[in-house]
Amino acid sequence: MYQTVSTIQASSLTYYDLEFLLEGLMRTIYISIVSILIGTFFGIIFGYFKSNSGPISNIFLSGFLDILRSVPLIIQFILFYSFMGILEIDISVFWVGAIVLSAYTSAFVTEVVRAGIDSVPQTTRRASRSLGLSYWQDYRYIVFPLGVRTVFPAWISIVLSVIKDSALVSVIGYLELLKTTEELISKTQEALLLLLGVGFFYFIISYPISLYAAHLERKLKI
Template structure:
């Protein structure tokens, strides 16, 4: 017979950690997506040469491991800037920039996928640049970029497990605390995985629903 020392309070503790994971992910994905759209449009409009400094900035966030970014950002804020910012704020800041770096590339690829002749036709009809972007480019680019964006959002959710290094007790850190106390690693990791599945499954299915609906239009 299976026996465990896990209590209802421990499950509540894990649920709170899952809540932190959801909040950190939501904030980072929303801010990162907004910044990514801005950065992606700038890269397309300025071209490869003029946008080179921005591209280098984004490449740094794509190339340096997230764990190192979190440690360096936390040290920079505390030791160099002498600011007393919470680990939660630092985690959201770094994850937002990390997300924006990948989202910018997704946006750039989506915009580049829109046929040039389509954009020229829109401008020949008297549309302004803003109207062209709003009514022609963005709707078409969104269909191309959505699968990659869904994957990015799910990746950020899983990468948020690294924010424990800045003293944020998210889902995985909560699980590690319980493992240390209860000494039931396999069972607790199974529960942790179930929580991650519950969090990510609706987003994955929603993305699949949108893809299927748009493909039938």
């Protein structure tokens, strides 16, 4: 009788299970977009300071960003979540995940932006200033258009990485795509089918981004 009950409990996937899975997919997309936008914003600011500030300021900023890049992301999630609990700060698991992912993203975007700014030859920048462009006009009309060609491919790689790394938010209980899949596997015992479905979902998110990025990159080179 026990085996019969177990077989019934390990039921096939239903419409409601698919709906639950799609909700997890939407949460994955949502936290990825929020983290990419915030991380890119701060990465641009940090990248600008790294390119233009003195060596002493760079030591502190580089040290902080190196920690974010070096410590495994899953450990950052657990430590930050535990730290919020110790301080008794009422914060949702979504924002715990978004803050950590944003900081992690900004650490990589910083180096990409710094490299983009530094890739613009100083002779070109001096020529723009000699033509009467102000400091910010130099950035707007010279540094930004030229730097984007260097930054864009690397930034897309970071975006794709963040989308995949968002699965690690499941360790703190956020019901994103991987977490919902784990719960459905426990319910239905359809591990292979569900994991293939999750892989397909990540593919249909990432592949169009890669194609569009390649298209834009070709246009930037024209």
